[in-house]
Amino acid sequence: MEGPMRADAKVCSEGGTESSPRGPGCSLRHFACEQNLLSRPDGSASFLQGVAEKSRERLIRNTCEAVVLGALHPRTSITVVLQVVSDAGSLLACCLNAACMALVDAGVPMRALFCGVTCALDSDGTLVLDPTVKQEKEARAVLTFALDSVERKLLMSTTKGLYSDAELQQCLAAAQAASQHVFRFYRESLQRRYSKS
Amino acid sequence: MAEAVPFGAESLAGGRARAARRVLDQVVLPGEELLLPEQEDVEGPGGAGERPLRLNAGARSRLRVVCGPGLRRCGDRLLVTKCGRLRHKDPGSGSSGGVYWVDSQQKRYVPVKGDHVIGIVTAKSGDIFKVDVGGSEPASLSYLAFEGATKRNRPNVQVGDLIYGQFVVANKDMEPEMVCIDSCGRANGMGVIGHDGLLFKVTLGLIRKLLAPDCEIIQEVGRLYPLEIVFGMNGRIWVKAKTIQQTLILANILEACEHMTADQRKQIFARLAES
Numbered sequence: 001m002e003g004p005m006r007a008d009a010k011v012c013s014e015g016g017t018e019s020s021p022r023g024p025g026c027s028l029r030h031f032a033c034e035q036n037l038l039s040r041p042d043g044s045a046s047f048l049q050g051v052a053e054k055s056r057e058r059l060i061r062n063t064c065e066a067v068v069l070g071a072l073h074p075r076t077s078i079t080v081v082l083q084v085v086s087d088a089g090s091l092l093a094c095c096l097n098a099a100c101m102a103l104v105d106a107g108v109p110m111r112a113l114f115c116g117v118t119c120a121l122d123s124d125g126t127l128v129l130d131p132t133v134k135q136e137k138e139a140r141a142v143l144t145f146a147l148d149s150v151e152r153k154l155l156m157s158t159t160k161g162l163y164s165d166a167e168l169q170q171c172l173a174a175a176q177a178a179s180q181h182v183f184r185f186y187r188e189s190l191q192r193r194y195s196k197s
Numbered sequence: 198m199a200e201a202v203p204f205g206a207e208s209l210a211g212g213r214a215r216a217a218r219r220v221l222d223q224v225v226l227p228g229e230e231l232l233l234p235e236q237e238d239v240e241g242p243g244g245a246g247e248r249p250l251r252l253n254a255g256a257r258s259r260l261r262v263v264c265g266p267g268l269r270r271c272g273d274r275l276l277v278t279k280c281g282r283l284r285h286k287d288p289g290s291g292s293s294g295g296v297y298w299v300d301s302q303q304k305r306y307v308p309v310k311g312d313h314v315i316g317i318v319t320a321k322s323g324d325i326f327k328v329d330v331g332g333s334e335p336a337s338l339s340y341l342a343f344e345g346a347t348k349r350n351r352p353n354v355q356v357g358d359l360i361y362g363q364f365v366v367a368n369k370d371m372e373p374e375m376v377c378i379d380s381c382g383r384a385n386g387m388g389v390i391g392h393d394g395l396l397f398k399v400t401l402g403l404i405r406k407l408l409a410p411d412c413e414i415i416q417e418v419g420r421l422y423p424l425e426i427v428f429g430m431n432g433r434i435w436v437k438a439k440t441i442q443q444t445l446i447l448a449n450i451l452e453a454c455e456h457m458t459a460d461q462r463k464q465i466f467a468r469l470a471e472s
Contacts, residue, residue, distance in 0.1 A: 069269075069278060073307075074369055076333045104227065107303030109267075109278035112228030150228045190280050191224045194302070196456070 055158075056092055060099055063146045063156045067100075069109040078108060089132040090118035092144045092158070097182065104190070113149035115182040117175040118142065121163055127171060129178050143168070145175045149183050152176045214274055217283065217297060225283050225299060231275040233262055234294070260294030267299025279303075302402040306331045306431035308367035313387070315396065315429030316360045316375065328360055331398075331431040334372050338362065342376035344384035352389070359390040359435060361427055390427060394437030395444050401432050403455045414454055417466050418447060 038044040064080060080102060082095050096116030103110060120131035120139035128135055136142050141161030148155050154172065163171075214230035225231075264270050267279035277283075281301030288295050306314075308330060316328035319335055327335040338360065343352040354360070366374040377387040407414055408428055418424065422443045427435040434451060438444045446469065454462065 072369055073333070104280045107279055107301055107305060109269075110227040111276065111278065113226060148228070149226070187224070187226060190226065194224045194280075194282060 056095070059092065059146075059156055059158055060095055063096060063114055064099060064103065066155050067110050067112055067114050067148065068103065069111055072109050078103075087133065089134075089136050090116075090130050090144075092116060093118040093130070096146050101186070101189075104186075111150075113183065113186060114146050114155055115149070115179050115186070116144060116146050117178050117182070118144045119171040119175055121161070121167055121171070125167065127167075127174055129174060141167075143171050143175075145172060147176060147179045149179075149186075152179055217275060217285070220283050221285050222282055224281065225277045226280050227278050229277045230271065231268075231277065231283075231297075233273070233275065234260065262294040263296040265296050265298025267301055268297055300402070300405075302400055304398075304400050304432065306401060308332045308336065308364055308373040309430075310364050310367040312367070312430040313361065313363045313428075314375070314431040315390070315427060315433040315435055316362065316431075317396075318354060318356050318358045318360060321354075321356055326354060326360075328362075328375060330373065330375070330429075331433065332373065336364070336373040336375045338375050338377070342378055343388060344378050344382065354389055359396060361387050361390055361429065361435075363387065390435055391425075391437065394425070394435050395448050396433055396435045397448050397452065398432050399434060399452055400455060401430070403451075404428055404430060404432060404434070407451075407454075414451075414462070417462070418450065421466060421469060422447065 060080070060082070064078075068078065070078075080099050082098060084091065084095075093116030096114065100114050104113070118130060118136075119142070120128045120135050121141040121143070122128065122135070122139050128139070131139065131142070139161065141159065141163040143157065143159040143163070145154060146156035147153065157172075159168075214232050216234070217231040218234055220231065264275060267277065267281055268275045269278055270276070275297065277299060279299050279301045281299040284298055284300050286296045308314075314330050316330040316336060316338075318326050318338075319329045320327040324340055326338040326340065328338050330336050340346060340351055340354070341348075342362075343354075346352050360375075360377065362375040362377040363379075364373055364375050366372075377384060379385045379387075406412060415426070418426075422438050424436060424438045424443075424447060426437075426447075429435075434448075436444060436447050436451070438447055450462075450465065457465075
């Protein structure tokens with residue numbers, strides 16, 4: 001669970017610069033920059049905007065590892081490359097769905113399919129599934145879940161913001177119901193693919 | 198889908214196991230469980246847990262079902278691990294219940310013992326050639342594994358040559374090993390492939406389709422131009438015709454075969470036969 005305080009605690013130093021939020025009216029997130037960190041290329045820089053970058057990759061990796069039958073391919077690495085074409089909200093859920101479809105397309109043996117669902121809770125406590133960028137920004141809490149296809153079990157959850165325990169259960173139940181739609185879409189699109197042959 | 202959804206509205210019983218017999222030739226997804234015919238009686242109309250009382254337990258047939266690619270045994274059920282169409286083959290005779298497998302479309306090859314593949318020699322180290330077969334590891338090929346090869350009479354294999362051989366060792370724990378002779382010591386078509394011609398890559402599903410006994414594509418292609426063709430189960434095809442242009446035409450046809458229907462294919466062949 002990443003709270004808003006964590007963004008400021010993670011400080012990038014050693015020749016880097018960072019900007020802190022200038023005040024309550026500033027709408028930009030915390031960012032940090034480091035230059036000349038690789039010796040081989042002529043120039044290199046790393047720019048971190050918000051703290052979500054590396055943890056998102058770790059979340060997707062953990063979900064894939066839980067589902068892929070790695071024991072059938074020892075001493076082998078499976079690389080998943082995700083490229084964001086456009087971000088219209090619920091980016092992590094979209095990445096999870098894309099990763100699952102790519103693994104199925106590659107023929108990697110898996111014990112189940114998985115999907116990602118994002119919920120946003122706004123200040124009234126209303127639950128919105130699959131929020132847009134605007135809804136995510138205005139929400140009090142944003143929760144993303146990865147669910148598996150066999151029994152809708154929870155594979156991964158990441159949350160940001162304030163919410164109560166009852167609201168967490170409510171979001172989880174809504175996500176489980178919504179995952180039915182996603183899995184039905186998977187089935188339809190895969191059937192369409194195989195109907196051509 | 199940006200509206201609130203009432204929670205708990207739908208039942209979450211999506212993971213119910215289905216009888217394998219009823220799902221034949223349909224698309225199955227990873228995570229589904231399939232029941233074998235033997236277990237169908239147990240899960241029958243009586244509901245979960247009710248077993249029909251059998252008075253002659255000895256007469257109950259014990260089927261031995263073989264679990265093919267894309268399926269894994271999970272308890273006494275089959276777990277689907279790849280997406281594709283479920284197929285079944287009846288055994289001709291005997292007490293086994295046949296083979297179940299999943300026909301999936303895949304580009305990546307995983308070495309299987311007994312498969313005939315086309316490999317490219319990438320290195321020569323001592324007595325072993327390292328051959329790239331498209332898997333996660335290069336396969337090893339001993340110089341004695343050619344017809345008529347002895348320690349004095351080494352085969353003429355250089356780095357970059359194409360080899361047609363079969364796997365004798367191919368499992369997930371060891372490096373794959375291939376040979377270019379069969380069990381009697383004869384080459385049987387295996388060995389170094391000639392220097393001309395074109396090697397190209399297609400999906401594994403297309404290779405299986407082309408190698409099926411009742412495939413007309415190869416016969417039609419053969420009527421078009423005289424050609425030499427080698428199919429590797431690792432998705433590689435080597436083709437050679439009289440001229441470079443004919444070779445390229447054949448390569449394009451075979452690659453496009455995957456997406457064309459039979460009528461479109463016949464049209465293209467007719468057009469090529471005229472010109």
